[in-house]
Amino acid sequence: MKLMRVGEIGQEKPAMLDADGKIRDLSGHVSDIAGASISPEGLAKLAAIDPKTLPELQPGRIGACVAGTGKFICIGLNFSDHAAETGAAVPPEPVIFMKATSAIIGPNDNVLIPRGSEKTDWEVELGVVIGKTAKYVSEADALDYVAGYCVSHDVSERAFQTERAGQWTKGKSCDTFGPIGPWLVTKDEIADPQNLGMWLKVNGETMQNGSSKTMVYGVAFVVSYLSQFMSLHPGDVISTGTPPGVGMGMKPPRFLRAGDVVQLGIEGLGTQKQTFQADF
Ligand code: ZN
Numbered sequence: 499m500k501l502m503r504v505g506e507i508g509q510e511k512p513a514m515l516d517a518d519g520k521i522r523d524l525s526g527h528v529s530d531i532a533g534a535s536i537s538p539e540g541l542a543k544l545a546a547i548d549p550k551t552l553p554e555l556q557p558g559r560i561g562a563c564v565a566g567t568g569k570f571i572c573i574g575l576n577f578s579d580h581a582a583e584t585g586a587a588v589p590p591e592p593v594i595f596m597k598a599t600s601a602i603i604g605p606n607d608n609v610l611i612p613r614g615s616e617k618t619d620w621e622v623e624l625g626v627v628i629g630k631t632a633k634y635v636s637e638a639d640a641l642d643y644v645a646g647y648c649v650s651h652d653v654s655e656r657a658f659q660t661e662r663a664g665q666w667t668k669g670k671s672c673d674t675f676g677p678i679g680p681w682l683v684t685k686d687e688i689a690d691p692q693n694l695g696m697w698l699k700v701n702g703e704t705m706q707n708g709s710s711k712t713m714v715y716g717v718a719f720v721v722s723y724l725s726q727f728m729s730l731h732p733g734d735v736i737s738t739g740t741p742p743g744v745g746m747g748m749k750p751p752r753f754l755r756a757g758d759v760v761q762l763g764i765e766g767l768g769t770q771k772q773t774f775q776a777d778f
Contacts, residue, residue: 499545500681500768501531501646503561507604510561514549515681522552531682532566533732536629536645541684561604563648563679564627566733570597570676572623572652573720574666576739577712583747592715592723597652597737598671605679605770609653610777611756612672617656618754618774621740622698622706622762624691625650626717627682632730640721643730646684647691649767650737651677651760656746656753673777678735680768688766691717696741698762700754706762708741 503510528535574593629645659669698706763769
């Protein structure tokens with residue numbers, strides 16, 4: 499299933515995309531794409547619905563593909579070829595950092611370049627949406643706790659991230675720096691999360707063209723690993739790292755300016771398109 503949320507900010511209705519690409523209203527069945535509705539039992543109930551029996555919604559703004567996200571956890575330097583372009587070694591254990599959940603926006607919403615930013619950068623990432631509370635889970639069982647996957651754009655301000663004091667969080671958490679969606683694609687539709695093409699273009703020019711094949715710590719490992727340190731809850735999102743081709747790795751480095759248009763996508767998970775604008 500491709501689950502989604504459609505409507506203006508704060509008024510999104512839960513919906514699913516049917517086989518013909520029509521948007522079908524799920525609000526008669528669940529209050530949102532969140533919490534119990536994305537548990538294994540909740541997803542089984544949604545899967546039993548014939549989409550043709552659901553009212554059709556007109557295409558409009560698409561919201562973030564999941565609501566009620568308590569944690570937005572990112573994995574840094576998780577692609578061997580991306581670590582190399584940043585000049586960093588592949589870390590001996592996953593680097594984890596948090597992106598503020600207030601950064602979450604819809605996949606095609608405008609992204610705001612924060613005040614004082616000169617180094618706003620792009621990162622296409624595979625997002626993992628948790629469907630069931632995970633604590634101390636093994637790698638073998640980890641995917642049982644995953645509801646599905648989405649495209650995640652880990653927008654980053656490199657000066658805030660690495661040239662100012664402290665951790666990466668302040669370069670990753672600016673308002674609008676977390677587009678997720680368009681869909682939460684349930685895991686039954688993704689045969690192998692470690693073999694998905696991933697791409698990103700700026701103003702039509704391809705910048706990233708990679709694959710989740712070069713991910714160092716795969717989805718099952720990461721879910722298991724994180725669950726040793728904190729419980730993961732339904733609706734939590736893990737952004738699993740980016741392939742090479744980010745602006746800071748270019749010679750000379752290249753960053754986003756107001757008016758730039760970024761398009762990105764992952765095989766089977768849909769595409770996003772954002773216009774960048776100054777945050778006055
Ligand atoms: Zn990232």
